[in-house]
Amino acid sequence: MNFPEELKYTTDHEWIRIEGNVGTVGVTEHAQSELGDVVYIDYNGATAVNQGDAFGTIEAVKTVAELYSPVSGTIIETNDTINDAPESVNNDPYGAGWLMKIELSDPAQLDALMDAAAYRALVGH
Amino acid sequence: MKKTHFHSLHTSNGAKMVSFAGFEMPIQYPKGIIHEHKVVRNAVGVFDVSHMGEFEVRGNDALAFLQKISLNDVSKLEKGKAQYSAMCYPDGGIVDDMLVYHCGDYYMMVVNGACEEKDWAWVQENAAEFNDLAVTNVSDEFNLLAVQGPKSLEVIAKLTDIAIADIPYYNFAFGNCCGEEMILSRTGYTGEIGMELYFKGGEEKATKVWNAIFEAGAEFGIEPIGLGARDTLRLEKGYCLYGNDIDNTTNPIEAGLGWITKLQKGDFNGKEKIAAVKAEGAKRKLVGFVMQTEKLLPRQNYKIMANGAEIGAITSGNISPLLGKGIGLGYVAAEFSAPGTIIEIAARNTTFPAEVTKLPFL
Numbered sequence: 479m480n481f482p483e484e485l486k487y488t489t490d491h492e493w494i495r496i497e498g499n500v501g502t503v504g505v506t507e508h509a510q511s512e513l514g515d516v517v518y519i520d521y522n523g524a525t526a527v528n529q530g531d532a533f534g535t536i537e538a539v540k541t542v543a544e545l546y547s548p549v550s551g552t553i554i555e556t557n558d559t560i561n562d563a564p565e566s567v568n569n570d571p572y573g574a575g576w577l578m579k580i581e582l583s584d585p586a587q588l589d590a591l592m593d594a595a596a597y598r599a600l601v602g603h
Numbered sequence: 604m605k606k607t608h609f610h611s612l613h614t615s616n617g618a619k620m621v622s623f624a625g626f627e628m629p630i631q632y633p634k635g636i637i638h639e640h641k642v643v644r645n646a647v648g649v650f651d652v653s654h655m656g657e658f659e660v661r662g663n664d665a666l667a668f669l670q671k672i673s674l675n676d677v678s679k680l681e682k683g684k685a686q687y688s689a690m691c692y693p694d695g696g697i698v699d700d701m702l703v704y705h706c707g708d709y710y711m712m713v714v715n716g717a718c719e720e721k722d723w724a725w726v727q728e729n730a731a732e733f734n735d736l737a738v739t740n741v742s743d744e745f746n747l748l749a750v751q752g753p754k755s756l757e758v759i760a761k762l763t764d765i766a767i768a769d770i771p772y773y774n775f776a777f778g779n780c781c782g783e784e785m786i787l788s789r790t791g792y793t794g795e796i797g798m799e800l801y802f803k804g805g806e807e808k809a810t811k812v813w814n815a816i817f818e819a820g821a822e823f824g825i826e827p828i829g830l831g832a833r834d835t836l837r838l839e840k841g842y843c844l845y846g847n848d849i850d851n852t853t854n855p856i857e858a859g860l861g862w863i864t865k866l867q868k869g870d871f872n873g874k875e876k877i878a879a880v881k882a883e884g885a886k887r888k889l890v891g892f893v894m895q896t897e898k899l900l901p902r903q904n905y906k907i908m909a910n911g912a913e914i915g916a917i918t919s920g921n922i923s924p925l926l927g928k929g930i931g932l933g934y935v936a937a938e939f940s941a942p943g944t945i946i947e948i949a950a951r952n953t954t955f956p957a958e959v960t961k962l963p964f965l
Binding site: 517 | 630631635636637638831835897898899900904908921951
């Protein structure tokens with residue numbers, strides 16, 4: 479499985495890509511594999527979130543899962559076209575399948591997230 | 604954990620294996636459940652369902668025994684035909700649903716893999732009161748492949764001399780297919796045309812049959828299908844799944860299985876209770892419903908609400924890959940069971956609207 483080196487990972491199987499003070503967030507290839515075919519992302523409308531807060535729900539054929547913010551901050555964008563092609567979460571989890579962008583309020587939180595090697599060890603791939 | 608004789612074929616096809624009915628079974632292959640679902644609806648797919656249980660029933664009391672244990676009227680079952688039925692406890696709760704095959708000088712019961720152990724106990728308990736009767740659990744001897752989809756019969760036709768087209772739905776034939784003696788049964792759990800192939804033998808024979816089917820089916824795009832798509836396929840057709848939609852707490856009348864419950868045929872297990880529920884009218888009914896929003900997929904155990912009050916619970920739910928909508932089955936209070944009734948599904952601390960609909964969904 480592919481876990482890009484430049485990303486940080488959470489134990490909830492999300493990734494975050496940092497550009498300046500903004501993080502782009504999605505679910506990992508391992509997560510999409512466990513979920514099976516993704517069919518809908520239901521954002522809950524949250525904007526100001528603390529680390530670990532839910533920002534939506536991911537509906538997949540095999541199960542439903544909550545989406546948790548990897549960091550604290552302000553959600554500035556959600557992927558509004560994701561439900562036109564929810565399978566992009568399966569096919570391109572680190573690209574077209576991104577889920578939200580967040581302006582970080584506490585960038586130091588990133589230090590406690592996993593790098594690719596640590597996440598790979600966690601999921602055993 | 605038991606393995607079927609197709610186990611190494613599943614893993615070499617990249618299947619994700621799960622524990623089911625005491626077996627390690629494929630839930631899906633790499634392309635996923637929705638893809639597999641469409642393969643079966645549009646072309647042809649192959650399911651390993653060797654976890655199913657098979658019991659053979661022999662002797663002069665075989666019919667009398669089956670009449671007692673089965674809801675349906677086995678006396679109406681002719682040689683070479685299969686009959687959908689179920690077994691009940693005396694309280695009307697369902698032991699399992701099943702197929703009964705009339706094989707000439709004996710019968711075969713085919714039951715759910717997950718129920719095999721308790722079904723066998725129930726069969727033996729009921730068999731004890733008959734003298735000229737022999738019941739045999741042959742579950743471990745049979746391999747079972749379901750070849751399903753609009754191209755399925757064309758695939759099988761290439762592998763046998765039997766005139767497949769002459770076997771109507773819910774009929775079967777004994778014959779040679781893929782070089783092996785087997786039962787070719789025009790049955791399935793997908794709502795598509797198809798064959799279920801029962802044959803004995805170990806991994807070598809199983810592999811030979813599997814490979815012959817896939818070679819013959821290559822021109823039609825044949826693929827292996829896992830339990831995940833088996834579930835979405837049966838749900839789209841509104842077929843009950845034991846353990847979800849029916850169990851020992853549900854009565855066949857509530858479950859919409861009145862059509863297999865022949866109250867006129869004489870005495871059988873559960874008759875009194877079932878007749879009473881029928882006479883009084885079921886207080887709750889198993890219904891199908893379609894979500895009116897994309898936001899929520901219905902899932903087992905979500906509460907069903909109406910006017911702010913709980914009226915039932917979901918027993919099966921998922922997306923219909925063909926309708927692109929969430930669909931489900933669940934029990935609701937009888938007054939909410941009419942098609943067109945708007946109900947609400949409770950989840951995520953809110954409710955989502957759904958409409959009760961006729962079955963099948965497609």
